[in-house]
Amino acid sequence: MSTAIHSATYDAGATALPQRAGLGLKPAHVRQILDTRPAVGFFEVHAENYMVPGGPFHEHLGRIRADYPLSVHGVGLSIGGEEPLDEAHLDRLAALLERYAPQAFSEHLAWSGHGGAFFNDLLPLPYTPATLARACAHVDRVQERLRRPMLLENPATYVEFTESTLAETEFIAEVVRRTGCGLLLDVNNAYVSCVNHGREPRAYLQALPLAAVGEIHLAGFARQQDDAGDALLIDSHGSPVDRAVWALYEFVLGRLGPTPTLIERDNDIPPFEVLLGEAGEAGRLLAAVRSEVTA
Amino acid sequence: MSAQAGFAAALLDAARPCPDGLVAWNGSDPARRFAVYRNNVVVSLVDALAEAFPVVHALVGGEFFRAMAQVFVTTQPPRSRLLAFYGEGFADFVAAFRPAAELPWLADVARLEMLRVRACHAADAEPLPQAAIGALLADPARLPGASFGLHPALGVLRSAHAVVDLWAAHQVDAPDLSGLDPARPQAGLVMCECDAVTVTEIPVPAAAFIECLQAGASLGEALDACSADGGFDPAAALGALLRAQAIVSIREGDKDHE
Structure with missing residues (x-):
């Protein structure tokens, strides 16, 4: 296929993950993974879960890392x-990345704390020239401190701000352009946000800086309704990947x-086994597009 | 107040109105949408506590636990981005939570479960070979001036209640609390050994002795501090430390053995 538009400028620096399907590493599955060494392209962990001094988490991750590529995904920056x-927190992150030398590091376009309190959620921001400048300064600082490019994930949101003057896609494209960071394209987030804000998902995706994508996330959502009775999708990560998200993934x-x-x-x-099955489905779609590229 | 300060304050206080400046594409009330964030924050933090305190959860039931934890979450939100240790203040909160007053052992069960969390994530350390410790224990001249470096995962708890029995009873699918006397004073020793966090009953005076050593006392000082208790058995206390492989160094004068 001739429309493959990866540019070496971004993805070579921001990710060295294999072009395969990976899974999040769950403590409940670690024993089985270590015993059976399943064919998984890579594993991903939340950085903050491993910012502890020692114990089984590190013991297990060290053994996983010896056999698999690793993606470290931050949720607290x-x-x-x-x-x-x-x-x-940046110092702790730098130490973690030095210890495990992951193939990718990613974080979110969101905020999660204020005034000393931490909310353990990914909260939305207005898109204005001022918030753009601040987000870029923060990405610059992260990449400078970690001495590596990061991937920035597009958010799933439930509200918009009256003060926003930029489209989300413009905002993200400009952060990527100014900082040289890569994009972690969460296709579920894109779908959830488009439904929640009355946008057309394919137009949204095409307006993103797709050449900068270094990794894709797929997940499941929950369905609610807003006050007008329109669909309000919740980025719950608590169910299988939805059919609509698989279709968008193929498009991407x-x-x-x-x-x-x-x-x-x-x-x-x-x-x-259930997660392995979903990774297998992603793997089949990856193989199909790979054979198209080489055909 | 900055925009995020206003958003943050309204997240934790359901009595506050939805923040200004929010809008929905279809003109619907943004308050319904903002409620998703409120719910996410509270549910994820309550879930984190439920995971850290499974026996407290079982003792009071899910509905009571979630209501109690929600009060904790909204009045004492995390101050750290590392959620692993978010439960540090939970036992004191439970102790003062009046609707739970009829379960006076609940706070100590929470303390025991927090020791388990700390043990699980503590720094790794190699235990000292038994022979090195045996040589010290066999030498009455060396013993009083020596002090132990203890494993970072080691924790002890003394309680006026049967916390170890209560905890152990909930390690099976259908806990049987008949025959369990919660009013029996009990002490527990917590360690992380080979990936698993263990909880063992030890004599209450032995726990007091180990607390002295953890505070930096020499063996002689700790023995002096505990010998007034008629029930104190030094051999049992040292035996508990040896069995748990909790001694990682011996310090004598200014010499360290590791």
Whole structure:
């Protein structure tokens, strides 16, 4: 296929993950993974879960890392926050990345704390020239401190801000352009946000800087309704990947060619075989697009 | 107040109105949408506590636990981005939580479960070979001035209640609390050995002795501090430390053995 548009400028620096399907590493599955060494392209962990001094988490991750590529995914940096980045947290992150030398590091376009409190959620920000400048300064600082490019993940959101003057896609494209970071394209987030804000998903995806995509996330959502009775999708990570998200994933692969892809599941964790099955489905779609590229 | 400060305050206080400046594409009330964030924050933090305190959860039931944890979450949100240790203040909160007053052992069960969390994530350390410890224990001249470096995962808890029995009873699918006397004073020793966090009953005076050693006392000082207790058995206390492989160094004068 001739529309594969990966450019070496971004993805070579921001990710060295294989163009295969990966899974989030869940403590409940670690024993089985270590015993059976399943054919998984890579594993992903949340950085903050491993910012502890020692014990089984590190013991297990060290053994996983010896056999698999690794993606470290942060959830606590608050890149979209009004406050300066927490330098102590950045120091912990730098130490973790030095210890495990992961093939990719990613974080969110969101904020998660304010005034010393941490909310353990990915909160939305308005898109204005001022918030853009701040987000870029934060990404610059992260990449400078970690001495590596990062991938920035597009958010799933439930509200918009009256003060926003930029489209989300413009905002993300500009962060990528100014900082040289890569994009972690969460196709579920894209779908959830488009439904929640009345946008057309394919137009949204095409307006993103797809050449900068270094990794894709797929996950499941929950369905609610807003006050007008319209669909309000919740980025719950608690169910299988939805059919609509698989279709968008195929659309994205058609644009990008094979791209490292993670099946994300953080709630109602099923048996490992179920997740392996979803990774297998992503793997089949990756193989199909790979044969098109080489044909 | 900055925009995020206003958003943050309204997240934790359901009595506050939805923050200004939010909008939905279809003109619907943004308050319904903002409620998703409120719910996400509270549910994820309550879930984190439920995971850290499974026996407290079982003792009071899911509905009571979630209501109690929600009060903790909204009045004492995490101050750290590392959620592993978010439960540090939970036992004191439970102790003062009046609706739980009829379960006076609940706070100590929470303390025991927090020791388990700390043990699981503590720094790794190699235990000292038994022979090195045996040589010290066999030498009455060396013993009083020596002090132990203890494993970072080691924790002890003394309670006026049967916390170890209560915890152990909940390690099976259908806990049987008949025959369990919660009012029996009990002490527990917590360690992380080979990936698994263990909880073992030890004599209450032995726990007091280990607490002295953890505070930096020499063996002589700790023995002096505990010998007034008629029930104190030094051999049992040292035996508990040896069995748990909890001694990682011996310090004598300014010499360290590791």
